[in-house]
Amino acid sequence: MYPGRHVQENPDRPALIMAGSRETLTYRQFDERANRVANHFRALGLRRTDPIAIFTENHLDMIVTMSAAERCGLYYTPINSFLSVEEAAYIADDCGARLLVTSAAKFDVAKQLPQHCPKVEHWLVIDLADPPQPFENFAAVIEQYPSTPADDERLGTPMFYSSGTTGRPKAVKRQLPDVSPQEQLGIEEMGKRLFRMREGMTFLSTAPLYHSGPQSSISIGLRLGATHIVMEKFDTEQFLALIEEFGVTHTMVVPTMFSRALKLPKEIREKYDHSSLEAVVHGAAPCPRQVKQAMLDWWGPVIYEYYGGTEANGTCGCTPQEWLANPGTVGKAFFGEIVIRDDDGNELPAGVPGTIWFRGGNSSFEYLNDPEKTAQAQDSTGTMSRIGDIGYVNEEGYLFLTDRQAFVIISGGVNIYPQEIENLLITHPEVMDAAVFGVPDEDFGEAVKAVIQPVDPDGGTEELAQRLLEFCTEHIAKFKCPKSFDFIDEMPRLPTGKLYKRQLRDKYWQDQKEKTSA
Structure with missing residues (x-):
């Protein structure tokens, strides 16, 4: 989130463009605005390793705030903007945030947070002209401060919370080196080598920036002088249209975006030019083998993959050729x-x-x-x-x-891995999305359950269940095949692409518990 020399070398180059509104910040504008926020943080007495929180949708001032924190040596926590009051309050309180930035779009939830978050001393809200106390208007506050760098700039870093797919979210806190933000970071070298990022690229950001992958890609890109097109939310056809319009060279996606693109009508898929693409990076969730092969057939050898957690304890990657x-x-x-x-x-x-x-x-x-x-x-x-x-x-x-x-199924003493079954089911032409997990079974302990989001919203019938069972039987061992199928209108996936499987699985186990205790 620190543009460094690019502010002097390319001051008028667009650094950030919002895909929907087309609001734009050049490198000079971005740097000056982030400096104002950083000077405000200093004036409030925020110092190195102090925590703050950000609860907004994808927004230019969300990125500006993260950049300011990265100049002040702060730990900054982007909070999932889809959380409830209770969930967001838990994270703001747990991380010890002294300041929280939110937005008008999220104010229905945010306005209830102060009563639950006594540790937060300062509240800023974006795009709300006259907010109630204790909130202050973001723009009005920061305009009082100089656009020159704050004294003694030190490197800050994000402190992300896990998605909570297997339990209550926890923050991953990494050591914070006491260095200037101008220092070249390992993440920049990783972006160049693993993601094939380069100086001056045009990067399309597709996912919420409260997630580590999308956030880090913009962080790397700003250090490389890139122009970033930031989608407010993902729309499949808009994604293809933006690639053509801006001549996008690099992007980062999650596998569900591939799946949705592949299931667009042929005339829409062929409507847009994607020849500018140099590297399409995917991660965050497993990609079914058949889906990735179909994307390689469509877009050619430009698809790169990475594997690693927010913990940054280890990272893997592969080129299209290696895959x-x-x-x-x-x-x-x-x-x-x-x-x-x-x-x-x-x-x-x-x-x-x-x-x-x-x-x-x-x-x-x-x-x-x-x-x-x-x-x-x-x-x-x-x-x-x-x-x-x-x-x-x-x-x-x-x-x-x-x-x-957490999701391995143990049925009759045999380990069954749901991902393999999900990867198969998603390739069926009548399946939009799939989740597989274990449910209670008197004889085997657990039985394989598949929950399906059909392409046709009215297609969840017994006939489809039978076709899917026959499809599974044809391709995998019988003991792995789902014993039953349920259908759902919309799969509970996080915007980052991760499947919120615990939400589905827990319902079946709770129903069984209630039956047993009745």
Whole structure:
């Protein structure tokens, strides 16, 4: 979020363009506005390692605020803008935020936060001219401050909360080096090598910026002097249209965006020119093999993949060529060494699934206010850490994901990995989205359940369930096939692409618990 030399070298180059409103900030405008906010933070007494929170939709001033925090040495926490009052208040309170920035668009929720967040001392709201106390208007406040850099600029960093797909969200707190924000960071080198980013690129940002992947891509891009087109929210056809209109060279997506693009009518898919694309990076969630192959067939060898968590304890990546030679892989280790271990901590050979650990990466992270979870993520030697995924490596060292530990189905003593089944179901032409998980079963402990979002909103019939069962039986072992299918209007996916599977799964387990206790 620190543009550095590009402010002097390319002051009039657009740094940020909102895709819908077309509001734009040049590099000079962006830098001056971020400096004003940073000077306000200093005037409030905010100092290095102090925490703040940001609760807004994708907005220019959201990015400006993050940049200001990164100049003041602050920990800044972007809060999921779709959360309820209770959920947002929990994060603002848990992170210890001294200041919170929100927006008019989120004010129905935000105006209720002060009564739940006694630690927050200062409240700013964007695009609301005369907000009630204790809120102050963002623009009116920052215009009182100079546009020159604040004294003693120090590097700040985001402190993201997990998505909460397997429990209440926790903050991932990484060590904050005491350096100037002008220092070249490892993340910049990673962007160049892993994501094929380059100076002067045109980057299309497709996802909410409260998530680490989209946020870090803009952070890297600003350090490289890129022009960023920021989508307020993802729309599949608009995504294709923006690529053509702006000659987009780089973008980052999640696999559900691929799936939705592939299911557009052929005439829409062929309507837009995508020849400007140099690198399309995807991550954040598993990509079904068939979906990725279809995208490579459509767009050519421009699709790059990465795997890693917000913890930044290890990262993998693969080029299109590597993936085509090892279909389904998320790549080789780029940062840290992959170690696959069983439940007893023994290292496993190639081809055998187990818990994914990284050795020699960043093991210094902690889960804020949760020492037990922090301890579970690290081994006794302090040299290895994990984030809860299961997978295996092949003989060449390429990593293949199997599933999250929390969602492995144990049926009759046999481990079944839902991701494999989901990846198959999503390729069926009548399926828009799919979730697979275990539900209570008297004989086997758990049975495989599939919840389907059909392409046709009225298509969730017994006949479709039978067709899907036959489809599964044709392609995977019988014991992996769903024992039952349910249908849903809209899958509970986070805007970042992650499936909120716990929300689906817990309902079935709660229903069983109530039946048992009745």
